[in-house]
Amino acid sequence: MQRYFMLKAISEVDEQAIAIDGEIFHHMSRVMRMKVEQQAYLVFDEEVVVKAEVTEILDDHLLMKVVEHIHQSTELPVDVTLFCGLPKGDKLELITQKSTELGAHHIVGFPSKTSIVKWNDKKRLQKQERLEKIAREAAEQSHRSISPDVLLLADINEMYNMLAHYDHVLVAFEEAAKEGEHAQLVQTFKEIQPGEKIAFIFGPEGGITPKEITQFESRGAKVCALGPRILRTETAPFYALSALSYHLELQGQ
Amino acid sequence: MQRYFMLKAISEVDEQAIAIDGEIFHHMSRVMRMKVEQQAYLVFDEEVVVKAEVTEILDDHLLMKVVEHIHQSTELPVDVTLFCGLPKGDKLELITQKSTELGAHHIVGFPSKTSIVKWNDKKRLQKQERLEKIAREAAEQSHRSISPDVLLLADINEMYNMLAHYDHVLVAFEEAAKEGEHAQLVQTFKEIQPGEKIAFIFGPEGGITPKEITQFESRGAKVCALGPRILRTETAPFYALSALSYHLELQGQ
Numbered sequence: 265m266q267r268y269f270m271l272k273a274i275s276e277v278d279e280q281a282i283a284i285d286g287e288i289f290h291h292m293s294r295v296m297r298m299k300v301e302q303q304a305y306l307v308f309d310e311e312v313v314v315k316a317e318v319t320e321i322l323d324d325h326l327l328m329k330v331v332e333h334i335h336q337s338t339e340l341p342v343d344v345t346l347f348c349g350l351p352k353g354d355k356l357e358l359i360t361q362k363s364t365e366l367g368a369h370h371i372v373g374f375p376s377k378t379s380i381v382k383w384n385d386k387k388r389l390q391k392q393e394r395l396e397k398i399a400r401e402a403a404e405q406s407h408r409s410i411s412p413d414v415l416l417l418a419d420i421n422e423m424y425n426m427l428a429h430y431d432h433v434l435v436a437f438e439e440a441a442k443e444g445e446h447a448q449l450v451q452t453f454k455e456i457q458p459g460e461k462i463a464f465i466f467g468p469e470g471g472i473t474p475k476e477i478t479q480f481e482s483r484g485a486k487v488c489a490l491g492p493r494i495l496r497t498e499t500a501p502f503y504a505l506s507a508l509s510y511h512l513e514l515q516g517q
Numbered sequence: 518m519q520r521y522f523m524l525k526a527i528s529e530v531d532e533q534a535i536a537i538d539g540e541i542f543h544h545m546s547r548v549m550r551m552k553v554e555q556q557a558y559l560v561f562d563e564e565v566v567v568k569a570e571v572t573e574i575l576d577d578h579l580l581m582k583v584v585e586h587i588h589q590s591t592e593l594p595v596d597v598t599l600f601c602g603l604p605k606g607d608k609l610e611l612i613t614q615k616s617t618e619l620g621a622h623h624i625v626g627f628p629s630k631t632s633i634v635k636w637n638d639k640k641r642l643q644k645q646e647r648l649e650k651i652a653r654e655a656a657e658q659s660h661r662s663i664s665p666d667v668l669l670l671a672d673i674n675e676m677y678n679m680l681a682h683y684d685h686v687l688v689a690f691e692e693a694a695k696e697g698e699h700a701q702l703v704q705t706f707k708e709i710q711p712g713e714k715i716a717f718i719f720g721p722e723g724g725i726t727p728k729e730i731t732q733f734e735s736r737g738a739k740v741c742a743l744g745p746r747i748l749r750t751e752t753a754p755f756y757a758l759s760a761l762s763y764h765l766e767l768q769g770q
Contacts, residue, residue, distance in 0.1 A: 336697060338745045365752050369742070406746045444589060446767050491620070491762040492591045499618050504596045506759030509744040514699050
């Protein structure tokens with residue numbers, strides 16, 4: 265069943281007559297060709313998910329009523345931010361889509377020393393908007409109750425300042441994989457408590473520089489390997505998020 | 518350092534004067550512009566990996582000598598086959614590349630009832646060849662010592678017959694995720710012994726039909742969920758392989 269992010273609180277609507285207009289109305293009436301009595305999931309702020317039914321279709325909007333509040337959560341029990349060194353081409357699109365399916369809450373792109381892309385402010389904000397749209401579509405499709413936000417930084421120093429706000433910061437480092445490091449990821453995962461904030465840092469294709477690693481470490485980051493194989497910049501986040509889900513959502517239960 | 522799959526046994530070469538010609542010679546001399554004394558990893562059959570050095574460059578081939586045998590393994594301790602319901606577009610390319618990085622050994626495409634693509638034999642074999650090339654490049658880049666083979670089946674019945682050859686068969690099923698199933702993946706992973714053969718089955722976009730599930734189950738397959746979120750057909754293998762690596766390669770040590 266289709267899922268829509270309402271981008272407002274449920275307290276802002278009348279649960280017996282929710283008016284749907286704009287883009288969502290267009291999608292429901294034109295793309296999905298929904299009729300009266302057909303249902304969809306509506307996702308409101310604060311992870312409120314309801315099953316709602318169409319009661320009336322008008323020219324430029326339609327009305328739905330709530331038939332059920334859904335309480336099963338599809339969200340990771342921790343708040344996860346990915347910091348990705350800006351990669352080439354459309355890899356950030358792939359990272360955003362897949363990481364949303366795999367449970368990330370925030371995606372931050374940062375210009376690493378080895379990043380090749382250069383965007384002016386206008387281009388950067390356009391790209392950010394496009395990525396947020398990709399995240400919202402992936403969140404709807406994967407039955408998330410939170411649509412991840414995307415932030416593209418113009419300067420790595422902004423990122424250094426952000427790192428203080430996390431309970432755990434992990435940096436995926438290729439050299440750690442080559443040296444056979446295999447304890448840090450498990451050790452950190454074992455320390456994680458529900459509700460904590462976790463940050464993962466991934467370099468672009470050219471990798472993270474030793475200077476950047478030092479900056480991260482001085483802010484509490486731990487270097488880890490994601491298994492013994494060398495993963496591409498866009499593949500590493502998939503491993504980290506899948507392992508986190510396996511550890512917290514499947515194994516803990 | 519660059520890595521090349523030699524596609525022969527090390528016993529077939531003289532370790533003090535390995536002659537390199539053809540495609541690999543072209544890549545070393547033209548693309549990488551390697552000179553005498555420069556090094557690369559050469560990967561031979563049976564997971565034999567050596568570091569070798571260029572000793573002489575000639576017109577149509579070059580010579581290398583082995584300087585070190587590498588004993589650190591980058592392979593999962595079990596043999597993993599992915600069975601993927603043939604998806605649309607170039608998703609099989611993405612699955613092949615990423616699953617190779619994440620450690621798969623064999624990738625098998627099968628026509629599920631809901632698969633939309635239809636290939637004649639010629640097209641199917643061309644696609645298979647192309648996917649094997651993508652796998653080899655990803656295996657080189659991710660420091661594998663095995664390059665996965667790719668097989669595209671013309672008929673799902675061939676797949677049913679293959680399932681008898683595995684110690685464990687898991688089917689990722691969207692309905693299991695929706696129903697909150699979360700025990701089977703961990704339970705199977707805990708039963709796995711080194712050297713065993715594992716198969717994962719993933720449906721195409723339209724999902725696996727109940728009839729297909731019954732066929733899989735009658736051959737010993739267990740239905741499992743990959744966390745509570747609904748993953749796209751190309752994302753599910755990333756989760757399964759990452760979780761397997763986390764369980765066997767990081768957590769067990």
